[in-house]
Amino acid sequence: MFEILRKIWRTGTVTRRQPLPPAAAKYRGKIVIDPERCNGCLECIGICPSGALRTNCIQGKEQLVISHEKCIFCGSCADNCAEQAIKLTNQCYLATRNKQEAQER
Amino acid sequence: MNQLSKKQLVARLLQSFGKKMLSSRPVQEHETELVIDKADLPEVCRTLVQEKKGRLFTMVGNDERELSGHFALYYVFAFDQLQHLITVKTLLEEADPVFPSISAQIPAANWYEREVKDLLGLRALGHPDRRPLILHGDWPEDQYPLRKDFSAALPVSRQPDRGTSMQYSGRDVTEIPVGPIHAGIIEPGHFRFGAVGDTVLHLDAKLFYTHRGLEKSAEGLPLTKALFTAERICGVCALSHAVAFAQAVEAAAQLTPPPRALYLRSLFLELERLYNHIGDLGNLCAGFGFAVGVSHGSRLREQLQQLNEELAGHRYLRGVIQLGGLRLDVTPAELSRLLTVLEQVEADFDELMDIILSHDIALDRMATTGVLSLQQANDLEVVGVAARASGRAVDIRRSHPYAAYGQLDVPLVQYTQGDVLARFKVRAEEVKTSLQIIRQIVCQIPAGAIWAPVPEIQPYTRAMGWAESPRGEVCHWLMVGPEQTVFRYRIRSAAYSNWPAVPLTVPGNIVPDFPLINKSFELCYSCCDR
Numbered sequence: 074m075f076e077i078l079r080k081i082w083r084t085g086t087v088t089r090r091q092p093l094p095p096a097a098a099k100y101r102g103k104i105v106i107d108p109e110r111c112n113g114c115l116e117c118i119g120i121c122p123s124g125a126l127r128t129n130c131i132q133g134k135e136q137l138v139i140s141h142e143k144c145i146f147c148g149s150c151a152d153n154c155a156e157q158a159i160k161l162t163n164q165c166y167l168a169t170r171n172k173q174e175a176q177e178r
Numbered sequence: 179m180n181q182l183s184k185k186q187l188v189a190r191l192l193q194s195f196g197k198k199m200l201s202s203r204p205v206q207e208h209e210t211e212l213v214i215d216k217a218d219l220p221e222v223c224r225t226l227v228q229e230k231k232g233r234l235f236t237m238v239g240n241d242e243r244e245l246s247g248h249f250a251l252y253y254v255f256a257f258d259q260l261q262h263l264i265t266v267k268t269l270l271e272e273a274d275p276v277f278p279s280i281s282a283q284i285p286a287a288n289w290y291e292r293e294v295k296d297l298l299g300l301r302a303l304g305h306p307d308r309r310p311l312i313l314h315g316d317w318p319e320d321q322y323p324l325r326k327d328f329s330a331a332l333p334v335s336r337q338p339d340r341g342t343s344m345q346y347s348g349r350d351v352t353e354i355p356v357g358p359i360h361a362g363i364i365e366p367g368h369f370r371f372g373a374v375g376d377t378v379l380h381l382d383a384k385l386f387y388t389h390r391g392l393e394k395s396a397e398g399l400p401l402t403k404a405l406f407t408a409e410r411i412c413g414v415c416a417l418s419h420a421v422a423f424a425q426a427v428e429a430a431a432q433l434t435p436p437p438r439a440l441y442l443r444s445l446f447l448e449l450e451r452l453y454n455h456i457g458d459l460g461n462l463c464a465g466f467g468f469a470v471g472v473s474h475g476s477r478l479r480e481q482l483q484q485l486n487e488e489l490a491g492h493r494y495l496r497g498v499i500q501l502g503g504l505r506l507d508v509t510p511a512e513l514s515r516l517l518t519v520l521e522q523v524e525a526d527f528d529e530l531m532d533i534i535l536s537h538d539i540a541l542d543r544m545a546t547t548g549v550l551s552l553q554q555a556n557d558l559e560v561v562g563v564a565a566r567a568s569g570r571a572v573d574i575r576r577s578h579p580y581a582a583y584g585q586l587d588v589p590l591v592q593y594t595q596g597d598v599l600a601r602f603k604v605r606a607e608e609v610k611t612s613l614q615i616i617r618q619i620v621c622q623i624p625a626g627a628i629w630a631p632v633p634e635i636q637p638y639t640r641a642m643g644w645a646e647s648p649r650g651e652v653c654h655w656l657m658v659g660p661e662q663t664v665f666r667y668r669i670r671s672a673a674y675s676n677w678p679a680v681p682l683t684v685p686g687n688i689v690p691d692f693p694l695i696n697k698s699f700e701l702c703y704s705c706c707d708r
C-alpha cells in the first residue's frame with residue numbers, strides 16, 4: 074500500500090493542458106502543396122494510395138488539391154514529386170468545424 | 179545445420195509419402211511444396227502433424243480457375259527444428275469443389291476449413307461444425323466473395339438470419355448473451371455464456387463482425403499500394419503486418435534488403451512489442467479493478483508512443499516500411515535518445531511490476547484463472563504469449579528468423595501454468611528481453627543503405643512472409659499477379675490462431691472473470707476478422 078501511494082505521489086500529474094507543444098519534427102502531418110512549384114505532371118495522383126489528391130479548376134486554372142479527410146499521411150506523394158512541390162509538415166491539429174476546409178485546400 | 183543435411187532431412191520427412199506425392203518442388207529457400215490428390219489429404223496432413231511434429235502454419239484456398247481451371251488448397255506446415263516449411267497443395271475441380279475435412283484429427287484446421295467454405299465455396303466433407311464462420315447467417319449461401327467472378331462492387335441482398343449461435347437449454351442453465359456492442363472501447367464480438375449460478379459451463383464466441391474484406395480489396399492492387407492495406411489490418415500490430423507483407427514481396431522477388439534495413443526493422447518491431455506489452459499489462463489490471471496499474475501502464479505506453487513519434491513520425495509506427503527496406507533512417511543522436519528514454523521507462527516499469535506482483539488481490543485473481551493446457555494449446559496451434567505461457571515453445575523470431583533476428587540473441591520466455599498470471603508474467607519478462615534486444619541492435623547496427631529496389635516479380639509467383647507481432651506470429655501468404663499486382667493475399671494473424679482457444683479457458687471460471695481472461699489473451703478482433 075505504501076509503495077502504491079509513493080508511486081502516485083512521485084509521478085504527480087502527467088496530463089497536460091492545451092495548447093500542447095508542436096509534434097515531433099519527424100511527425101508526418103498535414104500535406105502542403107506549393108502551386109508555384111507544381112508542374113502538373115500528376116505523378117502524385119497515381120501514387121497516392123488513398124485517392125486524396127485530385128485536380129480542380131480554381132480561378133480558371135487546373136490545380137492540384139488535397140482532401141485532408143482522405144489523406145493517410147503516408148508521404149508517398151512528397152517522396153515522389155520531382156519538383157518537391159509537396160511538403161509534409163508536422164502540423165497535427167487538423168480538426169475543423171468547417172467540412173469544406175478539411176476537404177480541399 | 180548445413181544446407182546439405184537440411185536437404186536430406188526434408189527428403190527423409192517426405193519419404194514416407196512415396197506414391198502419394200504427385201510432384202514436389204522447392205518454392206523458396208525455406209519451403210518445399212508437394213502436390214497430392216485430395217483423397218490423400220487427411221492421411222498426409224495427419225502424418226505431418228502427428229508423426230513428423232509439424233505445426234499447421236496457415237491454410238489458404240485460392241481460385242486458380244483462370245490459371246489451371248481448378249481451385250487450389252495450400253496447407254502450410256512449419257517445422258521449427260528444421261527451419262523449414264512444407265506446403266501440401268491439392269487441386270479441386272470446379273464441378274466438384276469438396277475435399278475431405280481434417281478438422282476432427284487436427285482441430286487447428288477447424289476455422290480454416292469453415293473459412294474456405296464461406297469465402298470460396300470449397301466444402302470440407304465431414305467437418306464437425308457446419309455453421310458459417312465469417313459471413314454469419316444472413317449472407318446468401320451461394321455467394322462466395324473470394325471467387326474471382328464475384329464483384330466486390332455489387333450489392334448482395336441479405337437473407338433472414340439462420341441463427342448460428344449456440345443455444346443453451348436445461349434446468350438451472352442461464353444463457354447470458356454479451357455483445358457484439360460492448361461497454362468500453364473494445365471491438366465487436368458476441369459472447370454467449372451458458373452458466374449455472376456464477377460458474378460458466380460453456381462459452382460460444384461469435385466473431386467476424388469487423389470483416390472488411392481486406393483480402394478481396396487487396397486483389398488487383400499494385401504491391402506498393404497493398405502495403406498500405408497491410409499496415410491497416412490491425413491498429414496495434416501495424417508494423418508487424420507491414421513487415422510480414424514486405425517480406426512476402428521480397429521473398430517473391432528473391433531480394434534481401436540491406437543489413438541496416440533489417441536491423442532497423444527489428445528495432446521498430448521490438449518498439450512495437452514494448453508499447454503493446456506495457457499497455458496490455460496495465461490494461462490487464464482493469465480486469466480486477468486495479469486502477470493504479472491501468473493508469474501507470476497507459477502512462478508508460480504514452481511515453482513509448484511519443485518515442486515512436488520522434489523516431490518514426492508515427493505513434494503506431496505506420497509508414498516506416500517500404501518494399502525492399504525502410505522509408506526512413508534514424509540518426510545516432512536519435513538512437514542515444516532512444517536509450518535514455520528506455521532506461522527511464524525500464525526503471526519505472528520495474529517499480530510498477532513490483533507493485534502489481536506483490537499485491538495479494540491481483541495475484542489471487544490472476545492465479546489459476548483461465549487455464550489453457552499445453553494439450554489444448556498444441557491441438558489448436560496457439561501462438562504468441564498465450565502459447566508460451568502454457569509451455570508451448572513457439573517464437574518465430576527464433577524458429578524462422580527474419581529481419582535481423584538471426585544475428586541477435588532472442589531469449590525464449592516460457593511458463594507452464596497457462597493461467598492469467600502466467601500470461602502476465604510472460605509479457606512482463608518479454609518487456610525485459612525486448613529491451614535487451616534493442617540494446618543489442620543499437621550496439622551492432624551496421625551503416626549503409628536502408629533500401630534496395632525490388633526487382634520485377636514473375637506473375638503467379640507465390641511467397642510467404644511472417645513476423646512475431648506482440649500477439650504472436652502473423653503469416654502473410656501472397657501470390658503475385660500480372661504487372662506487380664496482388665493476385666491472392668491471405669492474412670493469418672495471431673488472433674486468428676488464438677481466438678478458438680479463448681472459449682476453452684473460460685468454463686469452470688466465474689462470469690466476472692471472463693473480462694480478465696479475455697484481457698490476458700489481449701486478442702485483436704479486426705485482424706482476426708480482416
Ligand code: SF4
Pocket residue numbers: 110111112113114115116117118137153154155156157158159
Ligand atoms: S508530382 Fe509534384 S509536380 Fe507532379 S503534379 Fe504532383 S505535386 Fe505537381
Ligand code: SF4
Pocket residue numbers: 104120121122123124125126139143144145146147148149150151
Ligand atoms: S500523404 Fe499519402 S495519402 Fe496523403 S496525399 Fe500524399 S500520397 Fe496521398
